[in-house]
Amino acid sequence: MTTPDNRKAEPNSSAPSLRRRDALTLPALLLPVLAGLSAPDATAGPLDPGGLFGPPADPVVPGRSPGWGTTIVDIAEGGWRPPPGAPPQSWEYAPIIGMFSDPGFYVCYARWFPGWMSAPHVYPVDRHSIGVSGAWNIGASTRIDLASTQPVTAGQYAIRRAGAPHYDGALPDATEPAVFILFGNGPAIPTLVDPNQAIYVRV
Numbered sequence: 001m002t003t004p005d006n007r008k009a010e011p012n013s014s015a016p017s018l019r020r021r022d023a024l025t026l027p028a029l030l031l032p033v034l035a036g037l038s039a040p041d042a043t044a045g046p047l048d049p050g051g052l053f054g055p056p057a058d059p060v061v062p063g064r065s066p067g068w069g070t071t072i073v074d075i076a077e078g079g080w081r082p083p084p085g086a087p088p089q090s091w092e093y094a095p096i097i098g099m100f101s102d103p104g105f106y107v108c109y110a111r112w113f114p115g116w117m118s119a120p121h122v123y124p125v126d127r128h129s130i131g132v133s134g135a136w137n138i139g140a141s142t143r144i145d146l147a148s149t150q151p152v153t154a155g156q157y158a159i160r161r162a163g164a165p166h167y168d169g170a171l172p173d174a175t176e177p178a179v180f181i182l183f184g185n186g187p188a189i190p191t192l193v194d195p196n197q198a199i200y201v202r203v
Contacts, residue, residue: 075132075179078109090116090200091169093182100188111177112136117144117169119197121190127160128184136178138168142193146171146203152180165193172203 064072078094086092091112098106109132120142129136129152137149138158142165149171152158158180160166170178182188192199 075109080109080111085200087116087200087202089113090202091118098186100182100184100186102186104186105184106186106188107181107183109179110182111179112168112170113177114170114174115172115203117146117201117203118167118190119199119201120144120165120167120193121199122163122165122193123160123188123190125162125185125188127182127188129158129160130181131156131158132179132181134170134176134178135174136168136180137171138166140164140166144201144203152178167201169201169203 073096075094078096080092080094082088082090082092091110093100093111094109096107096109098104100106100108110129111134117137120139131152131154133154135151135153137146137151138160139145139149141148144167149168190199
């Protein structure tokens with residue numbers, strides 16, 4: 001490139017120093033990020049025993065990995081468990097990646113058994129879900145009204161927005177548990193609309 005009087009333009013003498021400065025600063029900026037990525041997560045799901053961003057883990061389902069970093073898991077292999085305080089055969093979950101009670105991305109299976117609902121509650125974050133089997137009924141109100149609930153069936157997507165009162169579960173006449181996938185960014189801790197009400201309600 002030349003200037004109007006045909007003299008060559010002088011290079012920007014500040015550019016090399018900026019590049020040197022960035023090279024010196026970048027590692028310092030990345031240190032906390034790298035430290036966070038290497039920290040294991042004791043609550044991680046079966047596909048990610050080292051934590052979502054932890055060291056790569058070998059597949060845990062033999063015979064169902066086409067190659068490194070890819071694993072297929074059947075719904076029965078998630079390890080169903082009730083949360084603390086849940087009545088037997090009311091609500092259970094099976095963590096796959098992360099944990100909805102912790103910061104970060106999570107994926108888990110969940111299921112409501114027939115005749116159980118959650119009390120109306122809200123979340124501080126959006127709660128995403130996809131129906132897997134059975135009829136999972138959702139209501140959007142500050143009180144339970146089974147007649148106003150809508151079923152989420154296999155393949156359907158539902159979202160509960162942060163701060164929106166809602167409740168969900170399986171109706172008493174359901175013939176099988178309502179199974180669905182929950183995912184999003186945690187922590188997704190429910191806050192009851194009525195703090196004096198139990199979160200698991202027999203209907």
